[in-house]
Amino acid sequence: MSSSTSRLATLWALGVIAFGTATSVAAQSAPLSAQDSDPRIMGWMQGFPPPPDKLIMQPDADYFSFPKLRWSVCHLREFLPTEEISRGTGAPVPLDYLPHAAFATTAREIDTLTFMPMTGGKAMTWEESLFANYTDGMLILHKGRVVYERYLGCLQEDGKHAIMSMTKSITGLLAQILVAEGALDDTLRVRDLIPEIGDGAFATATVRQVMDMTTGLKYSEDYSDPNADIWLYSRAASPLPKAEGYTGPDGYWAYLQQVRPAGRHGDAFHYKTINSDMLGWIISRVTGKAVTELASERLWRPMGAEQDAYQTVDGKGVPFAGGGVTAGLRDLGRLGLLMLNGGEINGKRLFPAAVVEKIRAGDDRSKFSGFPTIPNGSYTSQWWVFHNEHGAYAARGVHGQTIYVDPKAQMVLVRLASFPRAQNGLIDPTSLPAYQAVAEYLMRQH
Amino acid sequence: MSSSTSRLATLWALGVIAFGTATSVAAQSAPLSAQDSDPRIMGWMQGFPPPPDKLIMQPDADYFSFPKLRWSVCHLREFLPTEEISRGTGAPVPLDYLPHAAFATTAREIDTLTFMPMTGGKAMTWEESLFANYTDGMLILHKGRVVYERYLGCLQEDGKHAIMSMTKSITGLLAQILVAEGALDDTLRVRDLIPEIGDGAFATATVRQVMDMTTGLKYSEDYSDPNADIWLYSRAASPLPKAEGYTGPDGYWAYLQQVRPAGRHGDAFHYKTINSDMLGWIISRVTGKAVTELASERLWRPMGAEQDAYQTVDGKGVPFAGGGVTAGLRDLGRLGLLMLNGGEINGKRLFPAAVVEKIRAGDDRSKFSGFPTIPNGSYTSQWWVFHNEHGAYAARGVHGQTIYVDPKAQMVLVRLASFPRAQNGLIDPTSLPAYQAVAEYLMRQH
Numbered sequence: 001m002s003s004s005t006s007r008l009a010t011l012w013a014l015g016v017i018a019f020g021t022a023t024s025v026a027a028q029s030a031p032l033s034a035q036d037s038d039p040r041i042m043g044w045m046q047g048f049p050p051p052p053d054k055l056i057m058q059p060d061a062d063y064f065s066f067p068k069l070r071w072s073v074c075h076l077r078e079f080l081p082t083e084e085i086s087r088g089t090g091a092p093v094p095l096d097y098l099p100h101a102a103f104a105t106t107a108r109e110i111d112t113l114t115f116m117p118m119t120g121g122k123a124m125t126w127e128e129s130l131f132a133n134y135t136d137g138m139l140i141l142h143k144g145r146v147v148y149e150r151y152l153g154c155l156q157e158d159g160k161h162a163i164m165s166m167t168k169s170i171t172g173l174l175a176q177i178l179v180a181e182g183a184l185d186d187t188l189r190v191r192d193l194i195p196e197i198g199d200g201a202f203a204t205a206t207v208r209q210v211m212d213m214t215t216g217l218k219y220s221e222d223y224s225d226p227n228a229d230i231w232l233y234s235r236a237a238s239p240l241p242k243a244e245g246y247t248g249p250d251g252y253w254a255y256l257q258q259v260r261p262a263g264r265h266g267d268a269f270h271y272k273t274i275n276s277d278m279l280g281w282i283i284s285r286v287t288g289k290a291v292t293e294l295a296s297e298r299l300w301r302p303m304g305a306e307q308d309a310y311q312t313v314d315g316k317g318v319p320f321a322g323g324g325v326t327a328g329l330r331d332l333g334r335l336g337l338l339m340l341n342g343g344e345i346n347g348k349r350l351f352p353a354a355v356v357e358k359i360r361a362g363d364d365r366s367k368f369s370g371f372p373t374i375p376n377g378s379y380t381s382q383w384w385v386f387h388n389e390h391g392a393y394a395a396r397g398v399h400g401q402t403i404y405v406d407p408k409a410q411m412v413l414v415r416l417a418s419f420p421r422a423q424n425g426l427i428d429p430t431s432l433p434a435y436q437a438v439a440e441y442l443m444r445q446h
Numbered sequence: 447m448s449s450s451t452s453r454l455a456t457l458w459a460l461g462v463i464a465f466g467t468a469t470s471v472a473a474q475s476a477p478l479s480a481q482d483s484d485p486r487i488m489g490w491m492q493g494f495p496p497p498p499d500k501l502i503m504q505p506d507a508d509y510f511s512f513p514k515l516r517w518s519v520c521h522l523r524e525f526l527p528t529e530e531i532s533r534g535t536g537a538p539v540p541l542d543y544l545p546h547a548a549f550a551t552t553a554r555e556i557d558t559l560t561f562m563p564m565t566g567g568k569a570m571t572w573e574e575s576l577f578a579n580y581t582d583g584m585l586i587l588h589k590g591r592v593v594y595e596r597y598l599g600c601l602q603e604d605g606k607h608a609i610m611s612m613t614k615s616i617t618g619l620l621a622q623i624l625v626a627e628g629a630l631d632d633t634l635r636v637r638d639l640i641p642e643i644g645d646g647a648f649a650t651a652t653v654r655q656v657m658d659m660t661t662g663l664k665y666s667e668d669y670s671d672p673n674a675d676i677w678l679y680s681r682a683a684s685p686l687p688k689a690e691g692y693t694g695p696d697g698y699w700a701y702l703q704q705v706r707p708a709g710r711h712g713d714a715f716h717y718k719t720i721n722s723d724m725l726g727w728i729i730s731r732v733t734g735k736a737v738t739e740l741a742s743e744r745l746w747r748p749m750g751a752e753q754d755a756y757q758t759v760d761g762k763g764v765p766f767a768g769g770g771v772t773a774g775l776r777d778l779g780r781l782g783l784l785m786l787n788g789g790e791i792n793g794k795r796l797f798p799a800a801v802v803e804k805i806r807a808g809d810d811r812s813k814f815s816g817f818p819t820i821p822n823g824s825y826t827s828q829w830w831v832f833h834n835e836h837g838a839y840a841a842r843g844v845h846g847q848t849i850y851v852d853p854k855a856q857m858v859l860v861r862l863a864s865f866p867r868a869q870n871g872l873i874d875p876t877s878l879p880a881y882q883a884v885a886e887y888l889m890r891q892h
Binding site for chain 2: 045048049055056057058059075077078079080081082083084086088089090091092157158239240241242251253281284285288290306307308310313315316317318328330
């Protein structure tokens with residue numbers, strides 16, 4: 001592995017580039033197909049011990065290079081320190097399912113649905129799209145009931161999968177809940193809440209600008225430049241002991257303090273993960289709780305989750321609010337239901353309806369550009385809003401993970417995936433139209 | 447922190463010295479009392495961020511020096527890579543409790559029970575013993591019902607605690623189950639099952655000798671000797687990237703291959719953690735499963751656990767079978783019930799009654815010496831057997847953790863603790879007589 005690939009892999013490993021345009025060298029040539037790169041086929045970590053060429057290890061974060069990442073997305077805690085998002089100790093609340101016969105029929109019908117990829121070419125079936133997108137888990141709920149569920153690759157129903165930048169949407173949801181409840185004033189400037197931000201770029205941004213990523217921050221992601229900010233961030237965030245003589249910032253929050261300005265706050269949407277970490281800090285300052293603890297209290301426990309989730313941490317125990325969460329497929333389905341139903345699940349209200357109303361409405365679309373597969377989109381409270389006819393909005397992770405909420409179809413779709421390239425622009429063309437096709441099918445059926 | 451203390455702390459951190467005589471420098475002088483060293487009083491990790499002097503971090507494993515360890519025993523996963531021991535996704539089976547009024551009365555009466563410490567002096571109350579022993583959690587079950595439950599220090603009912611060498615007893619129980627079921631022949635030599643052990647000392651030991659720790663192994667634990675085996679083991683086991691130029695064994699299993707003989711197999715009990723890791727390897731070879739997966743399948747899932755447990759891993763993902771488990775208090779109570787009831791819990795049989803019969807019977811006592819607080823003891827299948835009038839046996843961890851099973855009193859007692867020194871010889875004098883006093887009280891009551 002070349003040194004730059006290794007550096008890149010380190011970033012992936014740390015979850016720092018849970019977004020963007022990074023690609024592995026292997027992926028730049030012809031990547032193995034989903035079927036051929038299935039970790040069970042590859043034989044990763046099979047045997048006691050596995051043969052040396054089937055071993056996936058930590059150093060240089062080689063474990064997050066394709067095709068190894070197809071195994072590692074289900075095993076992140078085995079490489080990195082993590083903090084629990086507890087579901088509590090009681091009984092989970094089971095999801096409702098279609099009756100067995102109807103469920104099987106629906107699964108067959110969905111698998112054979114066809115759609116046209118955004119890139120044109122020939123029609124693709126739903127089932128083909130699962131493989132085209134290196135899907136590891138797919139759960140579809142319609143009117144509150146599971147109508148489709150499938151596990152592939154490294155994932156099983158009692159397993160968990162890295163959700164990467166979908167983490168941002170959990171962070172943003174928690175912040176939006178605090179705003180709706182009056183515990184967080186999103187018109188305040190960051191320095192009003194966190195004086196230690198000093199004269200850094202974040203100081204004069206409002207909480208809302210951080211939530212919507214309309215801050216003006218100098219933060220380069222030029223992977224070919226060894227002094228790019230993304231590398232400094234990576235080194236700061238690593239939970240591994242710092243190299244001898246390292247004098248840079250230690251941890252997410254220390255990094256945030258020295259970010260310099262570029263452009264004007266509020267002008268435009270710039271997708272920069274450091275906003276999510278700033279938001280995590282704001283949430284913790286306001287609530288006196290780690291984002292893991294708050295996610296447990298406000299979401300995982302009351303929604304009846306069946307598995308704990310977890311979140312990677314930096315060397316000071318700060319959870320990675322911009323990309324660190326790993327969770328179970330069905331629990332992400334519960335989170336989607338909670339969004340679809342405006343804060344209610346299992347007959348309980350967990351937060352004000354205004355929270356989802358605000359997110360669904362999206363942000364000013366004129367601030368949004370640079371995402372050709374989301375032509376009319378906006379980004380608010382760390383959620384992607386499509387502004388399409390169905391009013392859909394989503395949490396999105398960089399290897400194709402999503403919670404996709406379609407209010408018109410009353411559909412929640414959760415996908416976990418390990419697409420070889422960290423680039424949703426390559427995944428959307430065979431995903432977003434497929435979701436639309438399922439939504440339309442469901443509207444016809446029930 | 448001195449270099450040797452730092453090295454020592456590294457070992458603790460890795461869980462490698464989940465046994466033995468290691469003490470921290472702080473503990474060698476007058477350690478803070480349990481009340482004064484309570485992590486909530488010390489203020490560890492409070493604030494976002496915590497003040498620098500309240501921060502507990504990974505480097506040099508400073509986090510496992512007293513008094514920081516009193517916080518860290520509940521947070522090990524935040525420092526180290528870990529693997530899950532899944533409880534599955536269904537509903538836990540709640541423990542039975544005494545009715546509320548009887549429970550409260552019993553708690554009051556147990557708290558005021560008095561006993562004479564082994565070391566003589568004046569009588570101590572049960573409640574005083576909780577603090578004398580830096581107890582973090584105490585659960586007592588009598589005839590299958592919880593009669594006493596208390597959380598102190600870093601532990602809460604939905605929290606988890608490092609059990610260190612109690613891990614060995616889980617490993618040993620799994621092995622004994624395999625033996626009883628005919629899946630593992632304990633008369634075989636290690637080399638018959640694991641040819642890669644080559645001509646190492648383990649090659650000619652029988653599985654039974656490994657299970658009972660009567661192997662003859664060269665393995666020194668002289669902490670003042672930088673070339674002592676314990677340091678080599680520590681470096682091999684560390685999940686952190688190896689230092690530049692490191693050429694030693696990488697991982698638990700690679701270490702085991704180069705252990706040299708000393709003395710004769712079968713002659714005497716020598717408490718050496720490497721036996722437990724050898725047993726873990728044997729279990730995985732025979733079953734094709736990691737010990738975490740097997741513990742989930744055979745224990746955590748079927749016993750109705752309410753929390754997942756987890757286990758630290760080496761750099762190759764091998765769980766630390768000799769000391770790596772962290773678990774919830776009540777789930778350890780379930781494990782104790784399973785032992786007390788000879789393999790049954792919640793009306794289900796999880797393994798043959800012969801498993802516990804074998805463990806309860808203990809090993810040849812003439813092979814056992816060097817543990818003044820367990821004068822008539824023996825060690826078999828990685829469990830401590832007291833050979834006392836009550837027929838008690840136990841899993842034991844080095845900071846005072848225990849599952850103590852008293853068949854005569856039909857009592858299961860689980861203690862989680864963070865005693866400043868890693869030395870059960872200092873903890874037993876105010877623990878074992880206290881357990882006996884509670885057992886006698888319970889036999890009088892119900």
